Amino acid sequence: MNKLAFIGGTGVYNPEILTDLHSETIETPYGTAKYELGYFKDKPIVFMARHGVNHTIPPHKINFRANIYALKALGVSSIVSTTAVGSLNPDYKPGELVLVDQFIDQTKSRIGTFYDGELHGVAHIDMTHPYCPHLRAAVLDAAHREGIVIHPEGTYICTEGPRFETPAEIKAYRMWGADVVGMTNVPECQLAREAEMCYATISMVTNFAAGISKQSLTHREVVECMNQNIESFVKIITILSQE
Ligand code: HPA
Numbered sequence: 001m002n003k004l005a006f007i008g009g010t011g012v013y014n015p016e017i018l019t020d021l022h023s024e025t026i027e028t029p030y031g032t033a034k035y036e037l038g039y040f041k042d043k044p045i046v047f048m049a050r051h052g053v054n055h056t057i058p059p060h061k062i063n064f065r066a067n068i069y070a071l072k073a074l075g076v077s078s079i080v081s082t083t084a085v086g087s088l089n090p091d092y093k094p095g096e097l098v099l100v101d102q103f104i105d106q107t108k109s110r111i112g113t114f115y116d117g118e119l120h121g122v123a124h125i126d127m128t129h130p131y132c133p134h135l136r137a138a139v140l141d142a143a144h145r146e147g148i149v150i151h152p153e154g155t156y157i158c159t160e161g162p163r164f165e166t167p168a169e170i171k172a173y174r175m176w177g178a179d180v181v182g183m184t185n186v187p188e189c190q191l192a193r194e195a196e197m198c199y200a201t202i203s204m205v206t207n208f209a210a211g212i213s214k215q216s217l218t219h220r221e222v223v224e225c226m227n228q229n230i231e232s233f234v235k236i237i238t239i240l241s242q243e
Helices: 064-073 133-145 167-176 185-194 219-241
Strands: 004-008 019-028 031-040 043-049 078-087 097-099 102-106 155-159 180-182 198-208
Touching (some): 004 219, 078 185, 102 167, 102 185, 198 219
Parallel strands (some): 078 198, 102 155
Antiparallel strands (some): 031 043
16 A cells, blocks of 8 residues: 555544654645654554544534645545444444445535636546545455454435534435435545545444434534444554555
8 A cells, every 4th residue: 555644533533553653734725734643563654633633623614625735745645534424324333334435415615626726727527436446445355354344335425514414304315325424524535536545434333313313412422432443443544554
C-alpha cells in the first residue's frame, strides 16, 4: 500500500496505536488543517481526527477541503476513514461494520468541490465508483483475515446534521435505498476522488436510525458503541498499514 492516512470519525479521536506521534498543521488555500504523524510498527501513517481531538467540530463545520488538500500535499495516496452510522437496514445491526460502496448526498451547506471555478477551474468527475474498489477489497481482505464480520456493501446517506433525523426522513431514505445514515462522508469522499486519492470508509453501526429504534437517540450511545468496538478498526488499519 502507498502512503496511508487514517481519518478517525466520532469515537476515534486518539490514535493510541501509533508511536512517535506528533501534531502538525499545514496551511492550505482553504484554511489550516491539523493532523498527526506517527508510525504503525515501522510504517509511517497520517492520522486526522475529523471532529478535532475533543469532538469540538460539528459535521457541517468540518473543513473538508483543507483536510483533503492537506493529505494530498503530504503525499497520501490512500485514505481509510471511520464513520459512526445509524442503520436503516434490519440486517445491519448495532456493533456491526459496513463497507459502504455508494452514497446519497443530503447535505445542504457544504462546499463539496475543489472545482468551484476558482483555483482548479471547473470539472465534472465520474462518481460511478465513489469509494475505491481496490482499497475496499484490501479492507475486506484485512477484515476476513482478522475474523471480523463486515457487511461488504451498503448505501450511505449523508445528512447535514448536527441533529439526528426525523422518523419520516428515515422512512423516505429507506425507500431511496439507503442502508446507513451518517453526517460526514460527503463531501469527504468526493473531494478525495477529485484529488485522485483512493478512499474507503468503514462504517460502524452504532444504533438503529430514528423511528426504527423506539428510543430517542443520544450522541453518548453513539460514542459508547464506537468505544466498545474500536478494536476492529485498529486490527484492520494495522494490516493495511503494513502492506
Ligand atoms: N444518524 C446520523 N448520524 C449518525 C447516526 C444516526 O442515526 N448514528 C451515528 N451517526
